[in-house]
Amino acid sequence: MAKAPREVRFGIVSTAMIATKVCGGMHQAKGATPAAVASRKLAKAKAWAKKHKVPRAFGSYEEMLDDPDIDAVYIALPPSMHHEWTIKAAEHGKHVLCEKPLAMNHAQAVEMADACRQHNVQLMDGVFWVHHARAHHLRKTLDTGILGKTRRVTSAFTFCWDKVPKDNIRVRPELGGGSVGDLGWYCVRITHFVYRQLPKRVFATARYFNDVDFNLSATLWYPDEKMASFDCGFDTVMRQWFEIAGSKNTLVCEDFVLPLSDKEASYYSHDGSGKKGKRFTIKNCVQQTAMVEDFAKIVLSGKLDPKWTEESLATQKVVDAIARSARTETIVELE
């Protein structure tokens, strides 16, 4: 790994909608700064840089990668471009914070991870919620054994378009559209967060629009009689909840992907008879800032953290199996 800088200078790859939020996180985060933005058009990059108080603008992604004053990139491109630009960034010695879904498939994700390892740079996907203080609190609560024997993780992440915007990257198969990569990614991640292992097999059904899964429902079977299920899609109102149920208690969170407030985020327990138990509340956390800080800490420490890459690879493997199951209408076994 190259000599650690004092502050991680991020180059933002594209003027994507989500880059606005993450750039805000970079402004707020300790140990990081948004140093530049690159767009396919220089005028667009310049206008975006001005609006979001980013000091430098580039008219091509490549040009920004060539710049020695950029330590890391945040890749906010459509999923079909994550593989190419992660590998290019790694070859230029830049650390990579790459949006989800990490890749178009697991084979691509492995190549991205290999390239980053080979060039000694960090790879992390852009899932915010795992960096929220609520996720750390949840981990501790789970580790107390409150659930008894964990049986099920059930989750949903959906939103509803009244009219499908046909040029949106989510409904364009050539750009990596589809609800399981866009939304189901988070549901798979909460399941992996709880079980910390891969399912043995999965089954999914989907409704397709323009050759992308527009909505999808999945069932996952794990060792030790544990199960999970989720649904995701672009045709049902905003839902972003999980329930983790065991033999003694359940834990429920109603806004796990996008907390309704930065000031206060909570989840709660239900006891064995189904009565609401305790509410756990976490104050003052902006999750995209927390993500940038976690990433920057790794870069500044000079020591890569393989945990994040492994979690992305595991998520990608499960998402691939689910997508394959839905396409083939068969149960898919994972090795």
Ligand SMILES: NC(=O)c1ccc[n+]([C@@H]2O[C@H](COP(=O)([O-])OP(=O)(O)OC[C@H]3O[C@@H](n4cnc5c(N)ncnc54)[C@H](OP(=O)(O)O)[C@@H]3O)[C@@H](O)[C@H]2O)c1
């Ligand atoms: N972590 C989260 O909470 C979260 C939330 C939303 C989205 N995301 C992820 O972030 C990524 C971007 O999503 P988004 O909705 O923000 O995307 P978006 O607004 O559609 O922006 C994508 C950007 O990619 C660049 N681009 C390059 N080639 C393109 C092409 N052929 N077609 C379209 N755009 C192209 C464009 O930037 P230039 O014109 O500037 O080059 C464009 O602005 C996706 O992977 C998505 O899943 C994550």
